[in-house]
Amino acid sequence: MKLSVLTEGNPYIPPEWDREINDIRIDSRDVLPGDLFIARRGSRGDGREHIDAALANGAAAVLAEGPLGFECGGAGVPLFFCSDLPQQLNSWLLRRYPLADSLALIAVTGTNGKSSVTQYIAQLATLLQQSAGLIGTLGNGIWPELQPTRNTTPDLSVILQSLTVMQQQQVSTVAMEVSSHGIDQQRIAGLSFTTAVMTNLTQDHLDYHGDMEGYFDAKARLFRDYPLQQALINVDDDYGRRLLQDNRVQAVRYSYGQADDADVCYQTPEYRDGWLTTLLSTPWGSGELRLPLIGDFNVANAVAAIAVLCLQGLDFTALIGAASRLQAVDGRMELYQREVNGRRQLAVVDFAHTADALHNVMHAVRNVAASRALVFGCGGDRDRGKRPHMAAAALASGAQVWLTDDNPRSEDPQQIFNDVLQAPGSEVFHCCHSRREAIIQACDSDAGLIVVAGKGHENYQEIGAVKHDFSDAEVLMLLGFSKAGGQHA
Structure with missing residues (x-):
């Protein structure tokens, strides 16, 4: 893509300084020859300090935050400065990496369980012969071939690049961990999710959010401010119930049997003969769920994954059978x-x-x-x-x-x-x-x-x-x- 096509005149790119660009990079360490480097101010640093490193790695052009202007960098690489770069960046990214409507993007948020639910979604879909992608703490990619990532919810540029690769490889479903930091820092801005899941909310990250209200508000924005086809909410959690009080949130409710208004229910699990066993009742069917896992909350995580995939149209009976082959997430029980x-x-x-x-x-x-x-x-x-x-x-x-x-x-x-x-x-x-x-x-x-x-x-x-x-x-x-x-x- 030409740089001028990407910016659409804001900033204006003179023809003599126009360049073909490959990927858009926010981190200079990721820059490859032909890439565009975005040098923006961050909460912990200033990308402009890393322009030289990006140029050394082969950047074809640089868009930097600052008063409107232009410089010719090393080896004749153009450096354009744009005062409203933070406001423009997401539109540039979405223009460079347009997503097809056929890609079902599932967001999973909550204090605990994000990694397990997303990986169980990917595992179950794969066991049912559907290629599935994953973006989260333990890596990005098509299950089970994951590449390391630096953040639970990566920068939007990394997310869109990963999703584009998955689209090209005919992946239809992607499960993504969405952290409160990722929501607050606009790392998912512009994305549309098929389903969003709320697992629970307990004290964490208060050094960032200040208090539980700030933490909850960040999580709630995923359900209030983003277009969703469905939401899946744990109604055994008090904050999950608070989400449901907002009439903008229409949700399928899941519970381990204490909530009379739950759509998806399971009984208290029993651990016997190496299996976690429970009875699961859903709008799509009922049956005995046997998991080769340990920990009652792993039942909640597996149930959430099954419910998400049922909402995507997968067969309940086939999912129940596949669940007996689930593997625990690395470092999780x-x-x-x-x-x-x-x-x-x-x-x-x-x-x-x-x-x-x-x-x-x-x-x-x-x-x-x-x-x-x-x-x-x-x-x-x-x-x-x-x-x-x-x-x-x-x-x-x-x-x-x-x-x-x-x-x-x-x-x-x-x-x-x-x-x-x-x-x-x-x-x-x-x-x-x-x-x-x-x-x-x-x-x-x-x-x-x-x-x-x-x-x-x-x-x-x-x-x-x-x-x-x-x-x-x-x-x-x-x-x-x-x-x-x-x-x-």
């Missing part, structure tokens, strides 16, 4: 096992990093083993207010608790410990800054099951400004654990 002195010991690796998520994980494993141990920490440079709440959730679990470092980032690890240990009763915690040693100590205890929470699938630990190689799962495997049953369960 991943189950490991080993034999120690003639007894079976289990371990679970989970991403839980909020009080509610920690409570849910420990509640989910309460009947799996009589004695349990928990290893957890709190991330640095993040919401300090949730730290005592996480300690309270750990105490309520009835497990032996090891408090350790998560990703301290630039914060003093001992200060993080001090915040956690404000919770009454937390003096019983074993405190160990070395995460590796904390996991080893918990596994050496008499616990029949060890939960390692907080980092999940991450293969690093961020200390200061350095990311060190580290994986909870690798530590367990070095201790003789292996994935239970050879599957993500």
